Structures are given as C-alpha cells and as structure tokens.
Amino acid sequence: MGKAKQNAEATISDVALHAGVSTATVSRVIAGVGYVAVKTREQVNKSITALSYQPSSIAQSLRRQSSTMIGLILTDIQNPFYPEMVRGIEDEVQRRGYSLILCNSADDSERENSYLDFLASHRAAGIIVCADGVLKRHRKKLLAQRAKIILVNVQKEDSDLPTVSSQDFEGGEIAAKHLVACGYPKIIYIGNGSEKEFGSLRLDGVKKGAGKVKFEIVFSDDTLQAGARIADEIAKKFNPPYGIVAHNDLIAIGAMHHFVEKKIKVPQQVGIVGYDDIALSAYVTPGLTTINQNQYDLGTEAMAMLDDLIKGVKVKKKRMIPSELVLRSSTTKI
Structure with missing residues (x-):
C-alpha cells in the first residue's frame, strides 16, 4: 500500500494510493459496478474507512446523470395545510432511500425559476410540485426537466403530468x-x-x-x-x-x-x-x-407514485385521496 495524506479531506486519488490500485478501480467499488476481485474490493473498502473518505454525492450524480435528491416545491411553508403533507412525503423519502430538499416558492416567479435551475443542475431524480404558480408560469421548463414530475393538489390538472389530488x-x-x-x-x-x-x-x-x-x-x-x-x-x-x-x-x-x-x-x-x-x-x-x-396520505401517495416513475414503473395519470366532512360547532340546523 502507498502512503496518503490523512490530515486534509481525502480524495479518490488518496484512496487509490493507499489501497495500491487505480482511481478507476476505486470508482467501480464505490459505484458497485464492473468486476473487481474480492480481495481488491476489501482492500479498497479498508482504505476508504482508514482515510474517512466521503464520496462526493454531486460528483456521483453527474456521473450517473441522476441523484437520490427529491425536490419539493411549495407555495408557502407557513400555510398550516402543508406540514402533514410534508411529513408524509418525508417519511416515504426516508423509507425509500432518497433525500429531500424543500423549495418554498412564495409565489415568486424568479424564485421558482432559480429552484428549477438548482434541481436540474444537481440532477434531481424527481420533483413534487404543490404550487399552482410553478405549473402556470414554468410549464415548459417543468416538462423539459430530466427529473420525473408529480403534481400534488393543484387546482387544475395537467394532461402531461401525473397528479395526486384530494377529491x-x-x-x-x-x-x-x-x-x-x-x-x-x-x-x-x-x-x-x-x-x-x-x-x-x-x-x-x-x-x-x-x-x-x-x-x-x-x-x-x-x-x-x-x-x-x-x-x-x-x-x-x-x-x-x-x-x-x-x-x-x-x-x-x-x-x-x-x-x-x-x-x-x-x-x-x-x-x-x-x-x-x-x-x-x-x-x-x-x-x-x-x-x-387527508394531507398525510396525499404526501405518502405522491412520493410512492414518484418512486414508481423514477424506477420506470407505469403509473396512472391521476390518483385520488378521499375528502371527508368533519362536523364541529360552526354549523347547525336553523
């Protein structure tokens, strides 16, 4: 094995030097693709541990042309409608091995545009849109995204994009x-x-x-x-x-x-x-x-549907979540 620096943040080249292999071999081990001998794979993994090497998720995304990032675009995070829905999405994101980035659009066209650019540059695997303004103002840009798109509870559905909605x-x-x-x-x-x-x-x-x-x-x-x-x-x-x-x-x-x-x-x-x-x-x-x-169910269903799209599974264009009347004291027989 060669000697590699241990004080500064380790690079893939440091791991290769430490393990006595090429950087291409280290890449194959990290990605889990291609043939690598068992002993060599074990040595590379030991070097990764010894150097506390952390692969760059952005670099990996660029190589794979995708990532595990899911973008969630909301109109206004202060609206109390959203927390339960976000919790449902986040629970499914964690369960299915993705990571979530929250984009609060504030109904601002420039902010919406910058979020779409950010998600595209980071090779987001999917985007959940719960903001009517994004669809109305940036429909062409949404349709041009590499990422899979799901609309949630938008007021008017789109014939080209799958939707999860309450009734x-x-x-x-x-x-x-x-x-x-x-x-x-x-x-x-x-x-x-x-x-x-x-x-x-x-x-x-x-x-x-x-x-x-x-x-x-x-x-x-x-x-x-x-x-x-x-x-x-x-x-x-x-x-x-x-x-x-x-x-x-x-x-x-x-x-x-x-x-x-x-x-x-x-x-x-x-x-x-x-x-x-x-x-x-x-x-x-x-x-x-x-x-x-049933906001929580809206969230879980949206993420399950998005996961299917990312994996190439055919999905229905529209999934409906039942709405229910909750009777309290602000109405009465008169």
Missing part, C-alpha cells in the same frame, strides 16, 4: 350540501386569488352542492387577516342568515373571528365551513366544521 370537487359539493341541509338560505363561497383567475374543481363542487339555493362568490387572500377583512365586506353586503364555504381554514377562522367580534352569531346566523382540517380548527370557538383532505 376537490366532491369536497366542495359536500360542504355546500351540508349548509343547504342545515337550512341556510344563501351560500357564499370565499375563493382565493388563483380561483378568481383560473377557477377550480372545489369552486365547481360548491356551485353544484348549492343547487337551487342563492349562491354568491367573493374572493380573498389565503390568510387569517384576509378572512377577517372579507367577512367585514360580506357582513356589510348581505343580511343573515347565510352559509359560508371558505377556500381554506385560515380564511374561515379569520372570518369567524370577525363575525363573533361584531356580535353576529355563529352558527345561528352564519354557518361556516372551512377546508383542510388544520389542527387549529378543532381549538377555535366555536369549533370549525371543515373538509379533511
């Missing part, structure tokens, strides 16, 4: 039908900015569920504060009783807080149904009736 149409329909069954004579849907521009299956479902009951649509940002603001506008424009379906729980909770502050009775005068069943929904007063999208 958004059915969830919206269930929410509206519940309010109609409670006896609220008008249904108001609070949509978000994306729905104002592009519509959504959820909005379509609410419209169908409202049936012949009077139906109104207003739009808001996806925050507690925006929910309170839009509730103020609703209270000034419409006389109760009426039922509200909100695009998400944050909007619903913000709206409910405003109504309670203004002495408008929830649920006797205004019934409210949220969407997502975030943890906070069970702890506000009154408790928020909402639609559970």
Whole structure:
C-alpha cells in the first residue's frame, strides 16, 4: 500500500494510493459496478474507512446523470395545510432511500425559476410540485426537466403530468350540501386569488352542492387577516342568515373571528365551513366544521407514485385521496 495524506479531506486519488490500485478501480467499488476481485474490493473498502473518505454525492450524480435528491416545491411553508403533507412525503423519502430538499416558492416567479435551475443542475431524480404558480408560469421548463414530475393538489390538472389530488370537487359539493341541509338560505363561497383567475374543481363542487339555493362568490387572500377583512365586506353586503364555504381554514377562522367580534352569531346566523382540517380548527370557538383532505396520505401517495416513475414503473395519470366532512360547532340546523 502507498502512503496518503490523512490530515486534509481525502480524495479518490488518496484512496487509490493507499489501497495500491487505480482511481478507476476505486470508482467501480464505490459505484458497485464492473468486476473487481474480492480481495481488491476489501482492500479498497479498508482504505476508504482508514482515510474517512466521503464520496462526493454531486460528483456521483453527474456521473450517473441522476441523484437520490427529491425536490419539493411549495407555495408557502407557513400555510398550516402543508406540514402533514410534508411529513408524509418525508417519511416515504426516508423509507425509500432518497433525500429531500424543500423549495418554498412564495409565489415568486424568479424564485421558482432559480429552484428549477438548482434541481436540474444537481440532477434531481424527481420533483413534487404543490404550487399552482410553478405549473402556470414554468410549464415548459417543468416538462423539459430530466427529473420525473408529480403534481400534488393543484387546482387544475395537467394532461402531461401525473397528479395526486384530494377529491376537490366532491369536497366542495359536500360542504355546500351540508349548509343547504342545515337550512341556510344563501351560500357564499370565499375563493382565493388563483380561483378568481383560473377557477377550480372545489369552486365547481360548491356551485353544484348549492343547487337551487342563492349562491354568491367573493374572493380573498389565503390568510387569517384576509378572512377577517372579507367577512367585514360580506357582513356589510348581505343580511343573515347565510352559509359560508371558505377556500381554506385560515380564511374561515379569520372570518369567524370577525363575525363573533361584531356580535353576529355563529352558527345561528352564519354557518361556516372551512377546508383542510388544520389542527387549529378543532381549538377555535366555536369549533370549525371543515373538509379533511387527508394531507398525510396525499404526501405518502405522491412520493410512492414518484418512486414508481423514477424506477420506470407505469403509473396512472391521476390518483385520488378521499375528502371527508368533519362536523364541529360552526354549523347547525336553523
């Protein structure tokens, strides 16, 4: 065996010198490809241990033209819808031997573009997109990626990309039908900015569920504060009783807080149904009736589907996760 430096970070050349073999032999041992005699393989592994050599994952990715990196692009990590879904993805990533990098796009086109460039340059094996803006603004770039792509819970599906979604149409329909069954004579849907521009299956479902009951649509940002603001506008424009379906729980909770502050009775005068069943929904007063999208299952299913794509297994274009009505105190028979 030759002598190799041990103070500085060891290189593949150091391992080859220490083991008395060529760098090509060390590469074959590390990659697990090609023929290497058993004794030689053992000697190389001993040298790797002795020198505490760590192969460069980036260099290996470049040689293989892929890596074990999975990119996850979200719209806003502060939105409490995401943690359970991310946990589901991460659990499957770990179980299946990948590594995860989280990309918080903040609905910023330049940031989205830079994330896609980063994932491409690092030969990401797959990308999970849970951000409508990425699909709308960078569809061509997504389709040009070497990585396999899965869309999760985007508001409008794409014919060229596999999608894992909750039953958004059915969830919206269930929410509206519940309010109609409670006896609220008008249904108001609070949509978000994306729905104002592009519509959504959820909005379509609410419209169908409202049936012949009077139906109104207003739009808001996806925050507690925006929910309170839009509730103020609703209270000034419409006389109760009426039922509200909100695009998400944050909007619903913000709206409910405003109504309670203004002495408008929830649920006797205004019934409210949220969407997502975030943890906070069970702890506000009154408790928020909402639609559970099974976010953890969305995450695990998305990563399982992506793993199949990476391995060359044929997958269905669309997988659906059931949505369920969770009854609490923000709705009642009137």
